[in-house]
Amino acid sequence: MALKLSDVIAPPADGREKDYQWTLNFGPQHPATHTTLRIILNLDGEVIIHSIPDIGYLHSGFEKLGEHLDFNQYVTIVDRMNYISPVANEIAWHHAVESLLGIDLTPRCKYIRVIFAELMRLHDHLLCVGAAALDMGAFTAFLYAFNQREKINELNEWASGQRFHPSYTRVGGLQRDIDDNWIAKLRAFIKQLPSAIVDVTRLLNRNRIFLDRTRGVGVLTREEAINRSVTGPVARASGLVRDLRKDEPYLAYKDFDFKVVAAKEGDCLARYLVRMEEMQESLKILSQAVENLPSGPVNAAVDDRMVLPNQLSVYRSIEGLIHHFELFMNNRKWSPPVEEVYAATESPNGELGFYIVSDGTGTAYRARTRPPSFIHFALFNHLVQGHTISEVAPILGSLNIIAAELDR
Amino acid sequence: MSNEIPPVIQALGEAVSAEFPGGLLAITTFRGNHRFHVCPKHAYGVLKYLRARAGFGMLIDLSAADYLQYPDLEDRYGIWYCLLDVDNGRRLIVKTTANDPDPKVESVVDLWEGANWMEREVYDMYGIEFLHHPDLRRILLPDEFVGYPLRRDYPMRGKGERHNFPVLTRAEG
Numbered sequence: 286m287a288l289k290l291s292d293v294i295a296p297p298a299d300g301r302e303k304d305y306q307w308t309l310n311f312g313p314q315h316p317a318t319h320t321t322l323r324i325i326l327n328l329d330g331e332v333i334i335h336s337i338p339d340i341g342y343l344h345s346g347f348e349k350l351g352e353h354l355d356f357n358q359y360v361t362i363v364d365r366m367n368y369i370s371p372v373a374n375e376i377a378w379h380h381a382v383e384s385l386l387g388i389d390l391t392p393r394c395k396y397i398r399v400i401f402a403e404l405m406r407l408h409d410h411l412l413c414v415g416a417a418a419l420d421m422g423a424f425t426a427f428l429y430a431f432n433q434r435e436k437i438n439e440l441n442e443w444a445s446g447q448r449f450h451p452s453y454t455r456v457g458g459l460q461r462d463i464d465d466n467w468i469a470k471l472r473a474f475i476k477q478l479p480s481a482i483v484d485v486t487r488l489l490n491r492n493r494i495f496l497d498r499t500r501g502v503g504v505l506t507r508e509e510a511i512n513r514s515v516t517g518p519v520a521r522a523s524g525l526v527r528d529l530r531k532d533e534p535y536l537a538y539k540d541f542d543f544k545v546v547a548a549k550e551g552d553c554l555a556r557y558l559v560r561m562e563e564m565q566e567s568l569k570i571l572s573q574a575v576e577n578l579p580s581g582p583v584n585a586a587v588d589d590r591m592v593l594p595n596q597l598s599v600y601r602s603i604e605g606l607i608h609h610f611e612l613f614m615n616n617r618k619w620s621p622p623v624e625e626v627y628a629a630t631e632s633p634n635g636e637l638g639f640y641i642v643s644d645g646t647g648t649a650y651r652a653r654t655r656p657p658s659f660i661h662f663a664l665f666n667h668l669v670q671g672h673t674i675s676e677v678a679p680i681l682g683s684l685n686i687i688a689a690e691l692d693r
Numbered sequence: 694m695s696n697e698i699p700p701v702i703q704a705l706g707e708a709v710s711a712e713f714p715g716g717l718l719a720i721t722t723f724r725g726n727h728r729f730h731v732c733p734k735h736a737y738g739v740l741k742y743l744r745a746r747a748g749f750g751m752l753i754d755l756s757a758a759d760y761l762q763y764p765d766l767e768d769r770y771g772i773w774y775c776l777l778d779v780d781n782g783r784r785l786i787v788k789t790t791a792n793d794p795d796p797k798v799e800s801v802v803d804l805w806e807g808a809n810w811m812e813r814e815v816y817d818m819y820g821i822e823f824l825h826h827p828d829l830r831r832i833l834l835p836d837e838f839v840g841y842p843l844r845r846d847y848p849m850r851g852k853g854e855r856h857n858f859p860v861l862t863r864a865e866g
Contacts, residue, residue, distance in 0.1 A: 288830040341833035348818075349842060353849050384724050511751050511779055514807030525779070532782050623764060624723045627754070627775055627786060640773065642758050651758040655775075663810040692833055 293337055294325055305329060311677065313342050319416060320688035324665070324677070331673045336666045343692040351652030355618055356382045356456050357593070359652065364450040366654065367690040369412045370405035372441070373632040375454040380535060381628040381639035385621050388457045388591055392579040395537040397463060400471070400574050401444075401453065402536070402630070403567040407478070408437045409633030409685070410518075410560040410567075417557065417682030418489055421498050426488040433481045436474050443467050456619070457592035458584030468575060475572050482564055489557070499553035503668040503680040506551055513667070514660050517635025519684060522559040523551035529631035536630075540577070541570045553683040591619060618647025625651075634658060634685055658690040702727045702785070705747060713738055728773075728786045736789035737799035740774060744804050749776035749785060752805035757791075757815045761845040770796050770821055791821050800826040818843035 294308065312323040321342035327335040347366065351359050356379075363378040364371040376398050383390065390398075415430030438448040444463050445451035453460050489495045505515065510523040520527060528545040530538040546562040548555035584592045593612060598605030611617045623645045629638030635657030642651035661684045668680050698706075698720055706720045706729065716735030721728045731739045743749045754775040760766045768790035776785045791798055800823035801808045812823045813832040820841040823829055831838065838854075840847055 288828060289836045290830065291836075293828065293830070341831075341835070344833040346842060349849060387724070509806075512806045514752050514754075514805065514811075516753075527779065527782075622723075625726075626724055627726055627773075628724075629753075636753065638754060638775070640754065640756060640775070642763075642771075644763055650763060653754070653756045653758070655754040655756075659810065659814075660807060663807065667806075 290337075290339060306334065309674070311674075316420070322662075322681075322686065322688055322691075326674065326677070328674070331675075333669050333672055333674065333677075336669050338662060338665050340662065340688075341692050343688045345693070347693040348652055348654065351649055353648065355647045356649070357612075359649070360454060361450065361452045363654075364452055365689055366656065366693060367409070367632065367634060367637075367658065367687045368449065369687060370409040370633045371450050372401040372453050373405040373409070373630070374637065375452065376402050376536075377628075377630040377632060377637040378639055379454045379456060380630050381626060381641050382456055384628040385624065385626045385641050385643055386456070386591055386619060388585050390457065390536070390585055391582055392537070393462075393581045394458050394583045394585070396574050396578050397459060397583065398454065399536050399538065399541070400571060400578075403571045403574070404437050404440060406567045406633040407564055407571075408434055410564050411437075413633075413682070413685040414485065414489075414557060414560055417553075417679065418485075418495065420678040420682045421495060423488060423492065423495060426485050429481055429484045429488070433478060440467070440470060440474065443470060455584075455593055462583045468578070471571070471575055475568060475575070478568060479565075482561065486561060490561075496554065498676070498679050499557060499683070501550075502553045502672060502676050503683060504550070504552045505664065505668060509667065510551070513664055515635070515664065516660075517631070517633070517657055518546075518559045518563060519556055519635065519661055519664075521545065521547040522555040524549045529629060529636060533629075535628075537574075538570075541573050543567075543570050553679045556683040612647075620645060620647070629655065632657065634687070634690075635661065654690075654693060656690045656693060658685070658687045659693075662686050662691055696722050696724070698722045698727065701783075705785075708747075709739055709742060712742055726786055727784070728788055731787055731789045733789050733791060733798060736772075736787070737801065740776075740787060740801055741804055743776060743785065743787070748778045748780060749783075751777040751779050752801070752807050752811075753777045753784070755801070755808050755811040755815070757819050757821055759819060759843065759845045769793055770819060772798055772815065772821065774801070796821040797824055798822075799824050800829075802826055817841075820844070 306327060306329050309326040309328055311326055313321040323339040325337040326333050347362050350362050360375050360378060363374045366374050411430040411434045415427040419427035441451045442448045444467055445453040445460055505523045507524040510520045510525045526545055526547045531545050543566045546559050546566060548559050594605045594608045599609045621643045625642040627638055627640045629636045637657060638655035640653035641649045644650040706717055710717045713735045716732055716739055717729060718732055719730040757770055757772040760771055761769055770791040772789050774787040800812055812826055815821050816823060816829055817831045817834055818841060
């Protein structure tokens with residue numbers, strides 16, 4: 286019943302000889318794939334008739350691990366899914382865990398998470414835009430974007446001690462609070478970012494080569510976007526105006542004034558422009574959040590026995606020690622309801638949701654990720670048909686496929 | 694959020710029950726997730742009805758779980774479809790079940806093209822067969838892989854696949 290890859294690659298047995306068609310293997314290692322993707326292209330001259338994506342090179346059983354690591358431990362794995370917006374994944378994971386456990390976050394925690402979510406959006410969009418330009422030969426734009434991304438990594442490091450995989454969120458709170466120095470650093474970052482965005486814009490927006498290679502390439506209509514479960518910037522560039530930050534406000538997104546960016550064209554250029562404009566909106570949210578950052582604790586009420594106690598109380602009080610013990614021993618931990626919950630956040634790449642099935646222990650019985658990269662890469666064959674080989678790179682770049690999230 | 698079933702969902706449930714007698718087994722709600730538990734025989738019909746008549750035009754997520762060690766549950770596999778009404782922003786989860794020895798459900802690729810890879814992933818991880826799927830083959834694991842790793846009776850450290858991985862020597866290659 287089940288097919289094999291070789292069945293799909295073999296030419297259809299309809300009797301007609303199509304010896305002018307040829308097959309090209311693209312990847313798994315190719316500069317434009319950035320990680321390991323393999324695409325088998327069926328070509329007529331230079332025109333792509335059909336493509337067969339072959340994925341799974343980075344599959345490492347994240348969802349199986351999610352069934353064996355507890356709610357706080359699994360955050361280190363979630364980090365490594367979309368590694369160019371790690372904290373956004375952590376926020377999505379703990380958003381789902383917290384809606385399962387019914388935890389209300391403190392206002393300060395909500396704001397800090399919003400700040401990090403938006404930093405990650407900038408981080409993700411900068412890399413996506415930069416790398417897409419790089420694949421088309423625009424090296425300078427990539428360097429301007431990458432330079433800014435470095436500063437966000439520094440902010441990660443200052444807040445959590447880790448640059449790339451911060452593992453910053455915890456059930457009901459954060460690993461630790463941010464301090465005034467961090468806020469000063471963030472303010473400085475917000476101040477200088479627009480000039481870098483302007484640099485990228487000037488290099489690309491009127492660049493003849495860039496426009497020729499992206500305009501009208503890989504067009505996705507709104508109907509197809511709905512039919513193919515597309516979310517995030519890719520959907521918004523096709524006129525499907527959905528943004529969970531507005532439609533189903535989570536964290537503190539209700540408090541901020543920002544717009545949902547959308548376009549109608551649905552081609553690679555529209556996806557690029559939507560991402561560029563979203564960065565401006567993220568900056569708006571960031572500056573509002575940092576100026577109105579509430580004071581108070583970052584962790585939810587300790588009495589509920591859901592949140593890790595602070596170090597001082599663990600070392601200096603018996604209550605704190607017991608509380609810490611209860612959350613760390615394998616036979617104790619949290620006791621969530623025996624239920625299942627789906628909760629999603631708007632990650633830079635689209636709707637990142639987690640479906641958690643809980644059997645009443647501190648470890649998820651099933652931790653399903655709804656990975657936007659996986660769903661967007663399924664589009665690839667649809668978008669690339671009828672284009673030439675040289676258009677594979679812009680289409681891949683505009684979809685922002687992160688293979689670690691694709692394969693998990 | 695309260696766990697009461699809102700009247701809109703209740704009314705939709707009644708409409709589905711009227712269309713498919715005995716098809717809708719239960720409606721549950723938890724933290725804003727509304728779920729229709731559907732009998733496997735009617736699952737495809739209910740989904741088609743929800744897409745065509747109730748406006749749920751988008752399939753957000755499709756996946757499954759193996760409830761082998763789950764407390765108080767008889768059916769082994771649960772498959773869920775997270776639906777979204779794009780115009781009104783309503784969400785609904787449809788759950789159905791499948792059982793050993795030959796877990797099967799009807800494919801929904803003809804309703805939502807987005808289901809294609811998601812069903813392939815469920816097939817790859819759980820061995821649940823999607824009938825009438827256009828291209829049902831393993832997606833993340835290699836074609837020759839034996840077993841279904843997300844099943845609960847599959848050990849976390851694997852069954853020695855890594856240990857027994859064939860090594861090609863230079864002379865053979």
